[in-house]
Amino acid sequence: MTTVTIERLGQQGDGIAPGPIFVPLALPGEVVSGILDGTHLTELRIDTPSADRVSPPCPHFRSCGGCQMQHASDQLVADWKRDIVVIALKSVGLEADIRPTVTSSDRSRRRAVFAARRTKKGAMAGFHARKSDAIIPVPDCILVTPALLTGLKLSEDLALVGTSRKAELAVTVTDSLEGLDVAVTGGKPLDGPLRITLAALCEQYRLARLTWDDELIGMRVPPAQRMGKAQVVPPPGSFLQATEHGQMKLTDLVKEIVGSAKSVADLFAGCGTFALPLAESAEVHAVEGSSEMMYALDVGWRQAQGLKRVTTETRDLFRRPLLPDELSRFDAVVIDPPRAGAAAQIAELAVAQVPVIAHVSCNPQTFARDAETLCNAGYVLDWVQPVDQFRWSAHVELVGAFRLAHIAA
Template sequence: MTTVTIKRLGQQGDGIASGPIFAPMTLPGEVVSGVLDGALLTEVRIDTPSPDRVAPPCTHFRSCGGCQMQHASDALVSDWKRDIVTNALKIASLETDTRPTVTSPSHSRRRATFAARRTKKGAMAGFHGRKSDTIIAVPNCILVTPTVRAALPLCEELAVAGASRKAALSITVTDSAEGLDIAVSGGKPLDGPLRVALAGLCEQHRIARLTWEDEQIGMRVPPAQPVGVARVVPPAGAFLQATAHGQQTLTDFVRDVVGPAKKVADLFAGCGTFALPLAETSEVHAVEGDRDMMAALDAGWRGATGLKRVTTETRDLFRRPLLPDELSKFDAVVIDPPRAGAAAQMAELARAQVPVIAHVSCNPQTFARDAETLCKAGYVLDWVQPVDQFRWSAHVELVGAFRLAHIAA
């Protein structure tokens, strides 16, 4: 047996001791022992627990891979996620006011992707086990909304109807006011009998929309999501903020950055998470590479009342970023790129000298890289706000507030 003292948490939530030695589900300050396998401590035993160690609130935590941090106090997790952001900025030689993390409540994830597999006795649906392909049933999951959790038996029925013996279905379940929005991948090819079976399940369970691979099986009613005063029907399986609380929180901080700007560009706009709420006070030009998402945003704007003009543009911002002459007409820019960040677009923003930029990110490392580009071009990073929509995970999002140095804060 090897005994070590945990010094810190890694970015995936594992405890790290000198060496480095990685010990899963341990906390800073704990003395732990186990069997050393390379750099990994296995069969971990907690000899001296941290005062921040808590009893996991979910009965599935030990086996389920959906959460990583339920053994730690909320305060420790909140501070750890704030530190992830601070440390990423420090590596880029940037300092700012990194605010305390805002965390979404339990039972609030409105979307989950379950795995479902046929068995000899029927089917099983749930999340994959920790570092495993085994499916763990999670009937008491405290992460997702009650409506999403109640869809687990339906996921099993979908597996019985359309899963092969060899592979599990991937079933994305989204909570909407009109009912469940379900998108399935990894199943059998559609044929007549399968279409009939799926249509029957759609009607029996009052599913708002059911999509199999890329084909819509049925839509009883469009599964709209509220976005500000508008209602948007996202394309099946399209990106959606994980919680309604997180969406509102991010939107509120983006509003704070944009302020009274009259004309705003929203880059990587998705289905209008920020564009539509901002249109309550500003004209907005929304740019996104996915044509269907742009169509959903436009339909949401046209169906709402009281909004200022919103224009849309389908454009690959990785290959064709907006250039300074296109950006010069805007008073503020909102940018919310994927995890890889937006190096090319940031370079053009730095050249354009747009007065104010609200940068939303799901990756502190690429955010710090892109923030460095802006700061070297004369921007000031006034503050960063971490937001934790993915409670008990290693994931953290943030909003950063940038302004040109000569503009008063």
């Protein structure tokens, strides 16, 4: 047996001891023992537990891979996620006011991807076990909304009729204003009998919408999502903020940064998470690579009341970022890129010198890289707000407030 003392948490939530030795489910300050397998300690025994160690609130935690941090206190997790942002910025020589982490509650995740597979006796659905393709049923999951849990039985029924025992379905279930919005991938090719069976399941479970490998099976009612004063029907399986609370908090932060700007560019706009609420007080130009998302945003804007003008543009911002002469007409820019960040677009923003930038990110490392580019071009990073929509996970989201150095905070 090897005994070590945990010094800190890694970015994936593992405890790290000198070496480094990685110890899953261990916390800083704990003395732990186990069998050393390369750089990892297995068959863990907690000799001296941390004061921040708690009993996992979910009965599935030990086997399910959906959560990584239920064994730690809420305050430790919130501080750890804030520290990840601090360390990322320090790695590029930056400091800022890092606000305390804001965390969504349990049972608030409105979207989940369930794995489903046929078995000898029927079917099973749930999340994958840690570092495994084994499916763990999670009937008492405390992460997702109660409505989403009904998608587990649906996922089993979909596997029974739509896949072989060698294959696995990915069932994306989203809690919309009108019921569950379900998008399935990995199933059998559609034929007449399968279409009829799937349509019957759509009616049986009173689904808002069901799609099968991007083909619409049935839509009883458009699965709308609220975005400010507007309601938007996203394309099947498209990006959506993980919790309603998180979406509202991110929107409030973006509004705080944009302030009284009268013209705003929303880059990587999705279906209008920020563009539509901002249109309550400013004209907005929304840019996104998906024409389907742009269409959904436009329809939502046209059907809403009391919003200022919103224009849309389908454009690949990785290959064709907006250029300085296109950006110069805006008072503020909102940018919410994928995990890879937006190096090309940030470089153009640095040249354009737009007065105010609200940078939303789901990756502290690429955010820090983008922040360095902007700060080297004369911007000040006033503050960063970590937002934890993915409770008990290693995932960190944030919003950063940038302004040109000569503009008063």
